[in-house]
Amino acid sequence: MHAARxxxxxxxxxxxxxxxxxxxxxxxxxxxxxxxxxxxxxxxxHALIGQNGSGKSTLIKVLAGYHQPDPGSDIRLAGEEVDLRxxxxxxxxGFRFVHQDLGLxxxxxxxxxxxxxxxxxxxxxxxxxxxxxxxxxxxxxxxLGYDFDVRRPVAELGAAERTxxxxxxxxxxxxxxxxxxxxxxxxxxxxxxxxxxxxxxxxVRKQGLGVIYVSHRLDEIFKIGDRVTVLRDGKRVxxxxxxxxxxxxxxxxxxxxxxxxxxxxxxFRGSHEVALEIRQLRxxxxxxxxxxxxxxxxxxxxxxxxxxxxxxxxxxxGTVSRGGEVRVDGRVVPAEPRGAMAAGMALVPADRxxxxxxxxxxxxxxxxxxxxxxxxxRTGRLNRSAERAEVLAWIEELDVRPRRPDADFGTLSGGNxxxxxxxxxxxxxxxxxxxxxxxxxxxxxxxxxxxxxAREVAADGAVVVIASSDDAELCDTCDRVxxxxxxxxxxxxxxxxxxxxxxxxxxxxxxxx
Amino acid sequence: MLSQxxxxxxxxxxxxxxxxxxxxxxxxxxRPSWLRLLSVKRLSAAYLWIFFIILFGLITPDTFLTETxxxxxxxxxxxxxxxxxxxxxxxxxGAYDLSVGAVMSLALGLMVYLSIHTGxxxxxxxxxxxxxxxxxxxxxxxxxxxxxxxxxxxxxxxxQLLLGAVLLISNNTQLVGALxxxxxxxxxxxxxxxxxxxxxxxxxxxVLWYVLEFTRIGRYLFATGGNPDAARLAGVPTNRIIWCAFxxxxxxxxxxxxxxxxxxxxxxxxxxxxxxxxxxxxVFLGASQLSQRPNVWGTLIAYFALAFGIQGLxxxxxxxxxxxxxxxxxxxxxxxxxxxxxxxxRKLREAKSVAAATSTAS
Numbered sequence: 001m002h003a004a005r006x007x008x009x010x011x012x013x014x015x016x017x018x019x020x021x022x023x024x025x026x027x028x029x030x031x032x033x034x035x036x037x038x039x040x041x042x043x044x045x046h047a048l049i050g051q052n053g054s055g056k057s058t059l060i061k062v063l064a065g066y067h068q069p070d071p072g073s074d075i076r077l078a079g080e081e082v083d084l085r086x087x088x089x090x091x092x093x094g095f096r097f098v099h100q101d102l103g104l105x106x107x108x109x110x111x112x113x114x115x116x117x118x119x120x121x122x123x124x125x126x127x128x129x130x131x132x133x134x135x136x137x138x139x140x141x142x143x144l145g146y147d148f149d150v151r152r153p154v155a156e157l158g159a160a161e162r163t164x165x166x167x168x169x170x171x172x173x174x175x176x177x178x179x180x181x182x183x184x185x186x187x188x189x190x191x192x193x194x195x196x197x198x199x200x201x202x203x204v205r206k207q208g209l210g211v212i213y214v215s216h217r218l219d220e221i222f223k224i225g226d227r228v229t230v231l232r233d234g235k236r237v238x239x240x241x242x243x244x245x246x247x248x249x250x251x252x253x254x255x256x257x258x259x260x261x262x263x264x265x266x267x268f269r270g271s272h273e274v275a276l277e278i279r280q281l282r283x284x285x286x287x288x289x290x291x292x293x294x295x296x297x298x299x300x301x302x303x304x305x306x307x308x309x310x311x312x313x314x315x316x317x318g319t320v321s322r323g324g325e326v327r328v329d330g331r332v333v334p335a336e337p338r339g340a341m342a343a344g345m346a347l348v349p350a351d352r353x354x355x356x357x358x359x360x361x362x363x364x365x366x367x368x369x370x371x372x373x374x375x376x377x378r379t380g381r382l383n384r385s386a387e388r389a390e391v392l393a394w395i396e397e398l399d400v401r402p403r404r405p406d407a408d409f410g411t412l413s414g415g416n417x418x419x420x421x422x423x424x425x426x427x428x429x430x431x432x433x434x435x436x437x438x439x440x441x442x443x444x445x446x447x448x449x450x451x452x453x454a455r456e457v458a459a460d461g462a463v464v465v466i467a468s469s470d471d472a473e474l475c476d477t478c479d480r481v482x483x484x485x486x487x488x489x490x491x492x493x494x495x496x497x498x499x500x501x502x503x504x505x506x507x508x509x510x511x512x513x
Numbered sequence: 514m515l516s517q518x519x520x521x522x523x524x525x526x527x528x529x530x531x532x533x534x535x536x537x538x539x540x541x542x543x544r545p546s547w548l549r550l551l552s553v554k555r556l557s558a559a560y561l562w563i564f565f566i567i568l569f570g571l572i573t574p575d576t577f578l579t580e581t582x583x584x585x586x587x588x589x590x591x592x593x594x595x596x597x598x599x600x601x602x603x604x605x606x607g608a609y610d611l612s613v614g615a616v617m618s619l620a621l622g623l624m625v626y627l628s629i630h631t632g633x634x635x636x637x638x639x640x641x642x643x644x645x646x647x648x649x650x651x652x653x654x655x656x657x658x659x660x661x662x663x664x665x666x667x668x669x670x671x672x673q674l675l676l677g678a679v680l681l682i683s684n685n686t687q688l689v690g691a692l693x694x695x696x697x698x699x700x701x702x703x704x705x706x707x708x709x710x711x712x713x714x715x716x717x718x719x720v721l722w723y724v725l726e727f728t729r730i731g732r733y734l735f736a737t738g739g740n741p742d743a744a745r746l747a748g749v750p751t752n753r754i755i756w757c758a759f760x761x762x763x764x765x766x767x768x769x770x771x772x773x774x775x776x777x778x779x780x781x782x783x784x785x786x787x788x789x790x791x792x793x794x795x796v797f798l799g800a801s802q803l804s805q806r807p808n809v810w811g812t813l814i815a816y817f818a819l820a821f822g823i824q825g826l827x828x829x830x831x832x833x834x835x836x837x838x839x840x841x842x843x844x845x846x847x848x849x850x851x852x853x854x855x856x857x858x859r860k861l862r863e864a865k866s867v868a869a870a871t872s873t874a875s
Contacts, residue, residue, distance in 0.1 A: 319746060341748045355746055358739035360806070369736055369747045372729040380728040424747065 017042045017078055017210045018179050024070040025058050032058040033069075034234040040179055040210035045201060047213045047221040047242070050231035051254055051504065056214055059231070060181055063212075064097055065090035077178055094178030098185060102166035110150040110157070110165050111137045118172060140168050144200040160193035164200055171204065179210040186217060198224050216304050218247050218508050232256050251508055255501045271295045275329055276432050276463045282323030283308070283315045287487035289324075293432075293463045298454060300474035301467040302503050303484030310350065312484075313436040313467050316340070317347035319355075328432055341370070344431030348421055348438055350467075356421040357409055364391045364405040367424045394423040398449060415446025422453060433457050435466045439473060451477045471500040471507075485509055558802050558811070562818035569825030576828045584708065586820045591710040592617075592769050592776070593820075597792035597799075597812050598721055599765035603758040604796060604807045605725060606751075607738035608664035610759060612653060613766040613792065615672035615679075616646050618785025620770020622679040625690035625780040635696050639771045646767025647760050649675065654756035664755075672786075680782055690778035700775025710772055714813075717765070722809040734758060735806065794842040795819065798849035819845055 016039035025033040033055045040046045050056050061067045062075075065084040069075070075082055082093045104113050111130070114137050120128050137150040146164045154162060163185050171177050182201065186194050201224060205211055213225060221228055222242055230237040230253045237253050245253075271294055278291040285308040293299045303309030315322040318335040326333045333343040340347075349355035357366045368375060368387050375383045375390070391405040398419040400412070409417065418438065425433065435454060439447040454477050458464045468474050474481045475498050483491040483506040491506045553560060569577040576582070599613045620642050627638040649671065656667040699709050725731035736744040737751045745751045773784070795816035802811030819841055826837040 317746070337746050338748050338750065347746060349746060354740075355742050358736050358743050358747075360739035361736060365732060365736070369732065369744070369749065371748075372732060376729050380730070381723075382727055382729060382732065 015079075016040060019074075019076045019079070021074040021076075023059070023062065023073040023075065025055075025062060025067055025073075026070055030234075032234050033062070036231070036234075036236045038229055038236065038239075040212060042208045042210055043205055044226040045205055045211040045213050045224055047215065047225035047228040048231065049215070049218070049221065049228060049250070049254060053233070054231040054254075055234040056231055057183075058234075060097075060183060060212075060214065063090060063095050063179075063181060065095075094176055096170040096177045096180045098163070098166045098170050098180070098182045100184045102162055104154045104162055104165060106155040107153055109153050110141070110148075110161075113154055113165055114140070114150075114169050114172065116169075137168075140172075141165070144168055144203055145196065146200070158193060159189050160196040163189065163197050167200055167204070171209075174207065177209060179212060180204055181212045181214075183214045184216065185213075186215060186220060194220065216508065218250055221250075222247065230254055247508075251501075251505050255504050271461075276465070277327040277330075278316065278324065279327075280324040281312070281315055281326070283311045283320065285487045286311045286315060289484075289487075289489055291465075291482065291489070293465065295461050295463065296458050297480065298458045298464045298466065298478045300478030300481035301465065301484060302469075302471060302474055302481050302507055304507050305469070307484040307507070308487040309467050309469070309484045310436075313347060313434045313465065314349070316432075316465070317345055317434055319347070319349070341428070345434065346370075346425035346428060346430035346432070347434040348418075348425060348436060350436040350440065352414070352417055352421060352441075357417065357424075359410040361409055362406050363395075363400075363409050363412065363420055364388060366409050367391045367394060367405075367420055367427070370424045370428055390427070391423075394420075394427065398423055398453075413443070415442040418442050418450065419446060422450060426453070426457065430457075430462060432463045432465070435464065435468075437468055437470075438466060439468075439470065447473075471503040474498075474503065475500055483507055555803050555805075556814075558798060558815040558818045562814065562821055565818065565822040565825055569821075569829060572825070572829045577825055582824060582828070586817065586824050587711055588708045588776075590816060590820050591708070591714045592773050593788055593791045593795070594714050594813055594816050595717060595769040595772060596766060596788050597795040597816060598717060598809065599762045599769065600789075600792050601796050601799075601807050601809065601812055602721070602734075602762045602765065603664065603755070604800075605731075605734040605738050606755050606758045607741065608657065608755055608758065610653065610668050610762045610766075611665065611789065612649070612668040612672035612675060613762060613769075614785045614787070614789035615675035616649055616763050616766035617770040617773065617788060618782070619649070619675045619679050620646050620767040621773045621784060622682050622688070622770075622780050622782075624692070624771060624774035625688045625778060626682050628690040628692045628774075628778070629688065635693055639774075642771060643764055643767045646770070647764045649767075650760035650763030651756075653763065654759040657759065658752045658756050664759075668759075676782070676786070679785075683780060683782060685782060688780040690774065690780065692774060692778040696775055697778060700772065700777070710775065713772060717768070718809050718813060725809060730754075730757075738807075790846075791816070791819070791838070791842050794846040794849070798845050801849050801852050815845075815849075 018038075018040040020036065020038040023033055023036045023038070024031065036055070036059065038048075038059070048056055048059070058067060062069050062073075063084065065087040068085070075084065077093055082089075084090045084093065084095075105116065108116075111134050115128075115133060120133065123129050134150060141148070141150060141164060144164055144167060146161060148157065148161055154165065157165075167180070167182075170180060185197060189197065198220075201211060201213070213221070215221060225242045227239055227241055228245065228250070229239045230250070232254065233256075237256075273295045274292050275295045276291070276293040278289065281289040281291075285306065287308070289308070289312065291299070301309050301312055311320075314320050316326055318333075318337050318340045322335050326335075328343045328345060331343065333340055333345065337347075353359055358369070361369075364387055368391065372382065375387045377383060388405045392403070394400070395403050395405065400416045400419050400423075402412075409420065412420065422438075433454070435450075438450050438454070442450065451473070454464050454466065466474065466478060478498070480492060480494040481498060481503060482489045483493065483503060485507065490509075493502055493506070566578075596613050596617060599616075600610055603610045623642045623645060624638060627633055627641070628635065631638070633641070653664075653668055653671050656662050656671070657664045660667075662670075702709055704712065725734065733744070733749045733751075733754050736747070736749050737754050741751050769788075796807060796812050798815035798819070799810075799812030800807040802808070802814060804811070823837050823841050826841075827834040
């Protein structure tokens with residue numbers, strides 16, 4: 001921390017192209033950025049790192065003109081103050097962006113994509129000089145170190161080439177560009193293709209542009225970065241030359257020490273009966289994952305975005321087709337939702353509005369949808385008052401507001417919506433409860449309720465599996481956490497080793513020293 | 514607390530104000546509920562209907578306000594209404610069946626053809642026709658569920674195939690059926706001063722209403738229509754539901770053709786497609802009524818409100834008979850869908866702002 005203060009705003013070497021002083025951004029209820037200083041020199045790749053919620057994305061959105069900083073923040077380009085009131089102003093000032101989802105039109109060719117939203121070289125009558133455009137596009141891709149047919153549709157190209165096109169498009173007008181911001185460019189990139197991207201970024205650096213590089217993969221920062229700035233909880237921890245640091249120290253800086261909670265001594269002492277058995281589970285990212293969970297156990301799945309963590313639970317429930325075998329209490333479970341439900345599985349999906357609930361229906365209709373037979377008379381008529389009574393009981397139990405079974409589901413707050421989604425599965429008394437990001441976009445109170453419920457369900461003899469990007473959540477609620485990287489389970493943590501710091505280390509693939 | 518919620522939930526600001534003026538007596542709770550039942554938002558089409566009757570009753574009292582007008586509108590409306598109910602069923606599951614007009618045409622063509630070329634008893638012929646129509650629904654369902662073709666495109670294609678089939682049967686000529694008198698009596702006679710076909714419509718509407726609003730199948734249909742992914746993940750057999758919806762839809766459309774054969778034993782290939790649009794307009798306008806989602810009674814109210822408006826125009830200005838129907842139907846469809854998408858857009862905006870707040874916090 002001392003090193004951090006010493007480093008503050010003392011530009012060494014070339015004068016900075018981008019200087020940020022005292023940048024704050026307040027959202028209702030949270031301070032996303034708190035007096036952050038940051039600068040980028042021409043011809044350097046400056047890595048910006050921090051965990052989820054550290055403020056990286058807010059900083060980038062401020063530079064993009066998407067968010068307005070709090071008054072008193074000072075952003076200068078080459079010494080001149082800039083007003084980033086909207087995205088156009090940001091572009092005019094010289095900021096260029098390559099976002100994680102590159103924003104390419106897949107059905108169009110590389111040339112078409114490069115020409116989108118730009119004045120074209122036209123001949124008489126507005127005819128586009130495609131020949132000239134193609135040659136130009138080719139030349140530019142070569143300049144970045146790429147060599148492929150620019151007339152091919154983007155959908156046929158590899159991930160590295162696509163990233164290249166996005167960079168070429170962002171830097172179409174080299175002369176006006178000052179700072180290139182690359183946001184998690186390698187999240188979806190196979191390892192071997194990363195090298196091509198680095199080569200391109202290196203060429204950009206040599207042109208004298210400042211590059212801000214955001215990534216979760218720490219090893220990359222050591223390969224390509226010149227300097228690194230670490231953010232934590234909206235504050236700048238410090239800025240270092242990359243050579244000064246090693247990966248282990250970087251993780252400590254990211255995670256911090258204040259966050260250390262008492263290592264929990266909860267060692268699972270339940271039954272030894274294996275209730276959930278997963279053999280060689282395969283999906284798009286998930287690659288041969290084996291998991292065994294015992295009755296009464298809460299198992300967590302941790303991993304960065306792209307590690308396969310997001311895919312495991314949908315695969316288990318049969319939302320998407322899968323390879324491998326899933327057994328509940330020894331019986332093979334078919335890979336489709338109804339079969340999974342029949343086997344006693346339940347899934348609370350990560351995307352509540354898209355998959356968790358039917359937003360147009362009422363709370364009651366959403367809650368009882370998982371099992372309507374319970375309220376059907378022999379004539380097929382649904383007994384609405386019985387339905388209402390059951391839903392009201394759940395509303396009382398989970399403290400849902402408002403206490404009206406017939407309220408529109410869409411009018412509830414995120415936390416209350418999630419409670420109803422949970423209720424619709426708990427009413428089936430599942431033997432295997434799968435919770436995917438169960439507390440995303442949920443208030444603190446609801447979060448505590450949901451965690452307590454997960455423990456309770458396990459205590460009643462079910463298996464609970466929680467996949468989450470919130471490491472603290474996993475540490476608080478799970479008996480055992482599996483860490484995923486590149487589609488595989490690479491570590492298993494339990495007992496007193498189960499701390500957010502340890503989980504962060506394992507996800508960021510830094511060896512424990 | 515309860516009355517507060519009631520007031521918040523009341524759709525009309527004017528009504529909320531009215532409720533606020535009311536003394537907070539014991540009836541404060543019950544008053545908003547029956548007021549809500551009659552609110553303009555829930556029953557705008559019914560009020561429109563009354564408005565048309567008063568308006569044209571004042572303009573042309575001696576021709577408009579007669580038994581003949583009412584009888585005419587109801588009798589001729591039955592076919593369109595049955596067709597509208599056919600369109601309604603898949604729409605509750607979020608799918609469009611644009612082939613209902615063509616299926617009706619096929620049913621009518623087959624009824625007439627069978628009466629000419631076979632000696633089948635008319636009821637047996639009608640049953641056979643319904644089976645053929647149901648199998649058209651099986652085909653549509655197959656294309657949509659198994660081949661994963663968008664329902665709009667699939668049924669548009671199927672309707673062209675069916676029109677081709679009917680042209681083949683009729684040889685592109687007008688067919689005059691040899692249907693028995695008792696059959697056309699069903700189509701043209703009254704029972705208790707009300708056309709018999711209206712009873713058919715009411716019976717069908719009652720059955721559909723029961724199924725849609727009070728059974729598991731109805732709940733599954735609306736859940737599938739609201740969010741097919743979420744419904745599937747909650748254990749709703751969405752594919753089966755959609756497939757069945759198309760079979761039911763085609764069968765009901767076939768029924769419309771059978772009823773048509775009662776009213777007129779004539780077939781020409783121009784009959785059928787023209788009925789699609791009024792039916793669609795009625796369903797969409799009806800979806801803005803009552804429960805604010807596609808529903809049976811809203812559809813019927815919407816259809817008759819429009820039909821009376823058109824009839825009134827025809828009677829008050831003879832030149833209007835040509836253009837009034839398409840203009841009315843077109844305007845009402847656009848207004849209905851625009852009204853229906855307004856709350857949806859508002860919800861979307863809210864959802865976006867919530868999402869923005871949560872994403873920025875992270």
